[in-house]
């Protein structure tokens with residue numbers, strides 16, 4: 048087992064009409080497309096052409112991306128491995144930071160528009176002071192800003208580890224305005240920008256700090272898959288073939304609430320799956336770091352009572368479906384929480 052893809056990867060809009068032409072010319076009657084949102088959009092486009100031409104060609108997607116950003120399915124193939132490797136990078140950052148005097152470790156993780164890798168790796172490591180993802184706005188400066196928080200953590204613990212997702216804080220940067228060959232926006236380099244800001248801020252306030260920046264992104268993506276992903280991938284492959292031989296088309300495969308399912312591609316590509324800041328998982332994540340909302344004015348609905356209560360209350364409300372209350376009360380029974388609507 049090794050990482051990468053022996054089939055090769057593509058960025059850039061292939062000509063879907065030419066693809067359909069070749070399928071027809073070569074008499075291919077099943078096409079399996081492995082990849083993320085873009086690849087599935089391509090699969091959908093090819094399916095449309097095949098339908099228009101009344102070609103009996105089955106088009107199947109297999110969700111493979113470390114980003115885990117495909118709608119409806121619990122996880123994409125590759126995500127689990129990415130989280131495991133990302134957690135190692137966080138551990139390295141923590142070891143460095145905790146060994147240095149006022150050590151600061153900044154770890155950049157992939158995820159263009161979704162912070163799943165950052166969120167899960169943070170949860171898995173338990174060594175993160177703050178995590179910044181694209182879905183959750185934050186401020187750098189001011190008393191509620193990230194920099195003040197980092198200073199407080201340094202004063203309290205003597206070290207601080209911050210995880211930043213690739214797509215975080217784009218509103219704070221000058222956008223590149225460009226797009227890659229596949230049409231994905233080219234992002235500003237938030238990780239490096241953040242590192243520079245942290246360094247110059249501590250210099251400005253005369254706080255001696257040893258700031259290190261770790262960018263393990265391609266090492267994470269290039270890793271051979273772990274055992275869980277290995278099994279998952281095999282089952283996805285088997286289900287893709289079963290579905291194709293059963294005569295379905297324009298579908299993808301995946302775990303949905305822990306059940307293997309076939310899903311229509313048009314539904315799966317309606318939008319990018321992203322971290323829901325109101326989800327149990329994000330709440331678990333911020334509970335584990337203990338980070339506040341890095342904004343000067345939190346949304347109206349949660350402004351009226353303190354952070355500690357707010358977190359407990361929102362967790363209880365979600366898990367036991369209590370009515371909204373500033374002072375959380377104990378649920379009548381302690382039976383297991385009703386099933387969550389999604390694994391996030």
Ligand SMILES: Nc1ncnc2c1ncn2[C@@H]1O[C@H](COP(=O)(O)OP(=O)(O)OP(=O)(O)O)[C@@H](O)[C@H]1O
Nearest residue numbers: 057058059060082083084085086088089092112229
């Ligand atoms: N609407 C579309 N029609 C046809 N092809 C598309 C479309 N969108 C994307 N593609 C093609 O699918 C391929 C993969 O797309 P993209 O580069 O966005 O990666 P992805 O599948 O989303 O996976 P990842 O985000 O993990 O890299 C590219 O060759 C891209 O041009």
Ligand SMILES: O=P(O)(O)OC[C@H]1O[C@](O)(CO)[C@@H](O)[C@@H]1O
Nearest residue numbers: 083112113114157158159213268
């Ligand atoms: O190989 P490239 O073009 O640098 O792509 C990087 C992107 O690919 C991914 O690894 C997978 O979609 C993203 O997390 C990241 O933004």
